[in-house]
Amino acid sequence: MGRTSNSKDNARRVKRIFQFLQSVDFVPSSDLEARSDADVIMPIYFEAVMLFAEPFADDKSDNVLRTAIHANLIQLDQLLQVVPSSGPGKTQSKGGIACSKGCHFCCSIRVTTTAPVVLALASYLRKKHSADVMNSLMTRLEAYSQASSRLSPVDLLSSSRMCPLNQEGVCMGYEYRPHGCRTHHSFDVSACEQASKSGLVDAVIPQDPTRYEVQSIILRAYSDCMKCLAFDNRELEFIPALLIALSDTDAEQKYSEGEPVFESAHREDVLILQKQEMHRLGMIQLRHSQS
Numbered sequence: 001m002g003r004t005s006n007s008k009d010n011a012r013r014v015k016r017i018f019q020f021l022q023s024v025d026f027v028p029s030s031d032l033e034a035r036s037d038a039d040v041i042m043p044i045y046f047e048a049v050m051l052f053a054e055p056f057a058d059d060k061s062d063n064v065l066r067t068a069i070h071a072n073l074i075q076l077d078q079l080l081q082v083v084p085s086s087g088p089g090k091t092q093s094k095g096g097i098a099c100s101k102g103c104h105f106c107c108s109i110r111v112t113t114t115a116p117v118v119l120a121l122a123s124y125l126r127k128k129h130s131a132d133v134m135n136s137l138m139t140r141l142e143a144y145s146q147a148s149s150r151l152s153p154v155d156l157l158s159s160s161r162m163c164p165l166n167q168e169g170v171c172m173g174y175e176y177r178p179h180g181c182r183t184h185h186s187f188d189v190s191a192c193e194q195a196s197k198s199g200l201v202d203a204v205i206p207q208d209p210t211r212y213e214v215q216s217i218i219l220r221a222y223s224d225c226m227k228c229l230a231f232d233n234r235e236l237e238f239i240p241a242l243l244i245a246l247s248d249t250d251a252e253q254k255y256s257e258g259e260p261v262f263e264s265a266h267r268e269d270v271l272i273l274q275k276q277e278m279h280r281l282g283m284i285q286l287r288h289s290q291s
């Protein structure tokens with residue numbers, strides 16, 4: 001009885017979401033469907049699409065976008081916990097992954113993200129931390145952003161500076177940290193240490209290709225949904241964007257109405273250079289951003 005009613009509920013849920021996706025002319029990524037492993041990746045992709053779209057299909061609250069991005073971030077975490085490693089240490093505990101609690105070398109590497117993530121993170125930080133803590137955070141964010149804005153694209157790309165959200169090794173916004181922060185799975189902690197000093201240009205961190213693949217599929221589902229919903233999904237410099245989201249209490253509304261509220265945090269010149277550098281190094285190994 002219970003199982004029948006659960007499966008009916010699920011069928012209703014799927015129907016509701018698919019009707020919504022049809023209404024916004026959602027188009028799945030055709031290159032994913034054409035891949036030889038489509039039978040493995042497409043269920044993951046469609047589950048990610050459904051999770052992101054569901055709050056919009058329900059449309060019960062004024063924080064639909066925040067709920068949707070949170071579902072996407074949490075799905076990524078959950079998948080990364082269960083995906084088997086395909087790296088050099090796959091027979092070892094944790095698949096040879098060197099990451100451990102308290103290690104935060106990756107928190108001094110440049111991060112990029114998108115507007116929904118910083119808006120959701122800003123809302124979370126405001127609720128979670130006291131006014132004093134937030135004032136102190138704002139001071140650190142401003143100092144970080146000012147210093148970044150003075151750097152050339154080359155220097156910004158190779159800069160190394162501890163993220164202002166990292167307090168004594170703990171992320172103040174852990175629940176809503178960007179995709180890139182969730183997907184550092186290094187096999188070599190010494191390479192991370194080197195990267196924390198030298199940034200992207202000289203660093204090659206050996207990472208798990210399977211986890212990279214999972215991240216790509218989840219991000220693809222997210223960006224395909226954002227596209228059909230006509231939201232600006234351009235890549236932003238994380239700290240300047242977060243500063244905007246925290247400074248302007250109307251940022252979320254402006255963003256939802258299509259105002260270019262995060263324009264100053266979008267650095268096309270740096271993104272172009274980043275792609276060139278990744279191409280030059282022939283790697284995706286270091287990817288604290290989500291290009």
Ligand code: SF4
Nearest residue numbers: 107163165166171181
């Ligand atoms: S947001 Fe959190 S996890 Fe990401 S770099 Fe900053 S402190 Fe580290």
